[in-house]
Amino acid sequence: MSLSLRQIRYFVATAESGQVSQAAVNLAISQSAVTTAIKDLEETVGASLFDRTPHGMDLTVAGRRFLSQAYEILQKIDEATQLNLVSAEVKGTLTIAATYTVIGYFLPFHIERMRRQFPGIEIQLFELNRESVEEGLLTNRYDLAVMLTSNILNPELATEKLLSSQRRLWVSARHRLLEQESIGFKEVAEENYIMLTVDEASHTSLRYWSQTPYLPRITLRTSSVEAVRSLVANGQGVAILSDMVHRPWSLEGRRIETIALKDPIPSMDVGLAWRRNAEFTPAMEGVRSYFRRSFNIPE
Known part of the structure; x- marks a missing residue:
């Protein structure tokens, strides 16, 4: 089976977003198309590129190496076509x-x-x-x-x-909400909430919260995304932020999981x-x- 540019692009989109669903949204294609392309790519290179988890796609060692090569391939193609x-x-x-x-x-x-x-x-x-x-x-x-x-x-x-960029709930690894099948604003309102303030994030957040019967239980307001990341990863609270700023690890190396809420949230x-x-x-x-x-x- 030969390597295709489509497979590489779908692989990079999934690696960057950490989720097949978000990669499909960013590429404006179906999730099945992304899944099939990655599966075919793994068969071609003869290695598993992702660890599949209930909450996303984590790059393997081989996946990280291939991502570096994929960026080089796309850069060369970009230069050639431009x-x-x-x-x-x-x-x-x-x-x-x-x-x-x-x-x-x-x-x-x-x-x-x-x-x-x-x-x-x-x-x-x-x-x-x-x-x-x-x-x-x-x-x-x-x-x-x-x-x-x-x-x-x-x-x-x-x-x-x-x-x-879709907004999701950020929680620490092993958070009790990860065990529930359906999460909405009602469940989030029962948790300590870390409110990001930069780029009018707090204003936007309160605007969509105001459309519900609930309010977040804010324990800290901060302009630092890294502070939110660390506090959430260390179990000090939860936050609702966009996939674009999400990274699966805090500076301390602790895992941050995301949950798609059942209630509608406007995208960023x-x-x-x-x-x-x-x-x-x-x-x-x-x-x-x-x-x-x-x-x-x-x-």
Whole structure:
């Protein structure tokens, strides 16, 4: 059986998300397609790439090695298919504003790829809160923004969603809620709750909690994702956060599990933003085109 690019892409998506279901959502395909591709890939390479657990997909030693090689393969293919963009010699300076969560958990990988694809574009990156990003776009201090578009309220800004990251309940390994078949806000309200505040996370959280008869029992508010991660992993409370910022281990090496709640929770949407009716420069068009291709958005 031969190795295919599709298998590699599906493998990388699963490795990055830690779950077949989330990989399928990110790729806009069925879970069975991802599962089949990974199974065929493992047969081709002759090794198990994932440990299947009730709560996700953990890379094996062979899986971690293959992931490094998979990134190299995708990078080479990306470079080969983007030769036309490099030869176009798009030049200019592009100012991009981003909020904390986006610049920490989403943007660095794409900035590196864009700088390789557009060597003639000088990308200047700025980290700001939402209000400052919106004000900067409207006053032309920044050309584009990559941010949580689900938080944008200003009608003078245009947006384009790139991905939706599902929010789930974070709990420590062996937490009693892992043994229950169905969890909702009622059960979460009975637990100590660690509230993240950065990027308006607390405002967003309370907004969807307010649609229920329950309220979280908040024991700590913090702007640090790593603090939330450590406290949850050490059994000091639970949190509801997006898959994009989830990592299965705390800094102390303790496991963090996730649970999909039965009650509806809005996703965390990441996308581009710009001043409505702004005239796009070649550099702006190039970057927007890059993101559209990366996330399979029609041109």
